[in-house]
Amino acid sequence: MNPELLAALTVFVLAILAGFAVISKVPATLHTPLMSGANSIHGIVLVGSMIIAASAEDPLSIALSLVAVAFSTMNVVGGYVVTDRMLQMFKKKPVAPKAEKAEG
């Protein structure tokens, strides 16, 4: 195995262990925001999409990278915004603007 792959595997395994350690402590109350927060983190694929866009030359490659960039940005932006929306509702004492009960 080449050293770069070995280093990448090391990073991969340690990150998995970090993931296990970090999540095991989260209370069930926050599981939905957590899933949504983790969901936004895999939007990091945007970095990869930008990298392939940089060397896109033929039309197919351009199309693939364009879709990849659009998909991953949707993941990033949507994921963080919706997680924040959820988390801002978790309050100790509601300020209770009761007028805002729009839902039927």
Next chain:
Amino acid sequence: MDFETIESLVRLSWLLAASFFVIGLMRMNSPATARNGNLLSAAGMAIAVVGTAVLLLAGGEAEPRTWIIIAVGIAVGGGAGLYTARTVKMTAMPQLVSLFNAVGGGAAALIAIDDYLRFANAGESVALETTIFVVLDVIIGSITFTGSLIASGKLQGLIDGKPIMIPGGRIITAALAVATVVAAVYLFAGNVSAPVLLVIIAAALIFGVTMVLPIGGADMPVVISLLNSFTGTAVAMAGFVLGNDVLIIAGALVGASGAILTKLMADAMNRSVINIMIGGFGGGEGTTGAVAGAGGSVREVSADDAAIQLAYADSVIVVPGYGLAVAQAQHAVRELAELLEDRGVDVKYAIHPVAGRMPGHMNVLLAEANVPYPQLKEMEDINPEFPRCDVALVVGANDVTNPAARRPGTPVSGMPILDVDQAKSIIVIKRSMGRGYAGIDNELYANPKTGMLFADAKDGLASLVTAVKAL
């Protein structure tokens, strides 16, 4: 600054971003720091993206069309993401998360496909380790893409939520698996072929559909959690393909955390993940109103009587379930709780880990209805309080309150339940005597302490509110 310095700085920015992701997730440990943690994670994402742009700029590889691709992609994707995230109702949260899984997994697969096609078109040979990660990325990413779309469609009601059995489903799955393995071995043997990769893509896309279609709507939370984990793994594989550490770290982090969440969820439902994935078990909830006798007589209670019980209690524990979410009755339950609190009643909420359609979904729904989170109690914390509580008010929860779970030999045996039957008295708001997801009668309903208020969750709560106000 020469390119090497810039590249090092960008790599450091990626390391910083990865650290922010880990710390951000850690801060999600408590509701008080969670929002801050999410913002930290978002800041990490911004740093990584800006760093990448700097790298492309300094590398000189990027041409004007690169920037057009990136700008258009970000505008379109960002707009779509922002719009959906801003407008989605909290009850529809699970299908949105599933949709984001689909696009994330799709993007990860596209990266590997694009990378591989470049080698194929140039007629170059591909190193075995690259081929392995390309194939893994394409398989996992494609399965996630179609699987998540189907899961999202089921939750949204676009596709029937019941398990859809595909005729000859097992044979199709086996054929897909064989085709994938043969194609993968062919590529691993050193052959470079775009059509063979296409075979793998097609097989994985179809597999994603056939995997999720036979799974019932009630199991979707576990499926979404699993697909979230898949997406993370696909992203990590894309990181291996591109040799990019930040993709590997963030992907592995999500892959691992998703796997743990999936396990927690499945445990709370007393089922194994494999059992759920084989599927064809749980239909939707028993909302079709299969009226069955509950092995013993059932006492019906009127809204007025129930209101008196509640209003003159010292402590009330509300047990909300899936039915509450379906009936959109979060606001009604909060209104009732506030009325009772004004009368000096101590009100708490007992939240079972799988209440709602996603782990922790009920907490989000109640938080949206302005219920203060310190009132939301987890199962282990609230169970000791039931014997001391005057009235337990069960709204739209069924199997998670069934005392039969404590005995061996029933479909719910061993499932952790809320000890509702130990409360001094119990009021259950329920539309009919229909069975829950496990398909068995709930012994709680036949308990002499239990009064049944037959109504839709929202109407039932509304009539309680009116009755309490009239007291």
